Amino acid sequence: MKKALIIFGYTILGLVIVGVGIYLYIFRSQEIDLTYIPKEFTYCGKQIWGKDKEYKEIITWLKQNKVGWKFSYVTYVPRQVYHYPSFVVNVLEGAVVVSYKTDYGYPQYIKTINHDLKLTCVKSS
Numbered sequence: 440m441k442k443a444l445i446i447f448g449y450t451i452l453g454l455v456i457v458g459v460g461i462y463l464y465i466f467r468s469q470e471i472d473l474t475y476i477p478k479e480f481t482y483c484g485k486q487i488w489g490k491d492k493e494y495k496e497i498i499t500w501l502k503q504n505k506v507g508w509k510f511s512y513v514t515y516v517p518r519q520v521y522h523y524p525s526f527v528v529n530v531l532e533g534a535v536v537v538s539y540k541t542d543y544g545y546p547q548y549i550k551t552i553n554h555d556l557k558l559t560c561v562k563s564s
Contacts, residue, residue, distance in 0.1 A: 469548060470506045473501065473505055475525065475540070477523040480494060480523050481522045481523070482494075482497075482521050497556070504535070509548060509549055509551075510548060511549040513547075517529055525539060526540070530557070532558060534550060534552065535550050
């Protein structure tokens with residue numbers, strides 16, 4: 440009986456260690472791959488690219504914040520979206536979500552951060 444309890448205890452301990460390892464691996468801080476950033480986005484109903492202020496703003500922000508992302512399985516409601524068929528940036532209040540096409544599918548990453556990116560489209564007169 441005592442031997443069975445010891446085996447059971449070590450089995451539980453082993454499972455806990457493996458579970459914690461898997462959790463830490465999946466939810467580790469990650470770096471987004473900037474090579475997938477497209478040359479244009481659809482933003483606020485128009486195409487932006489190159490010298491457009493909105494395009495430069497999001498590209499600069501992504502380059503300055505390429506580390507510290509977490510893998511996410513959650514689907515977020517679109518708020519302020521920079522869209523390209525293979526790359527999407529969803530700007531939320533207090534977070535930014537990035538998803539892009541890789542050889543392994545469309546991984547999604549979130550960075551919880553206070554940012555100064557726009558949350559609504561601004562109409563120009």
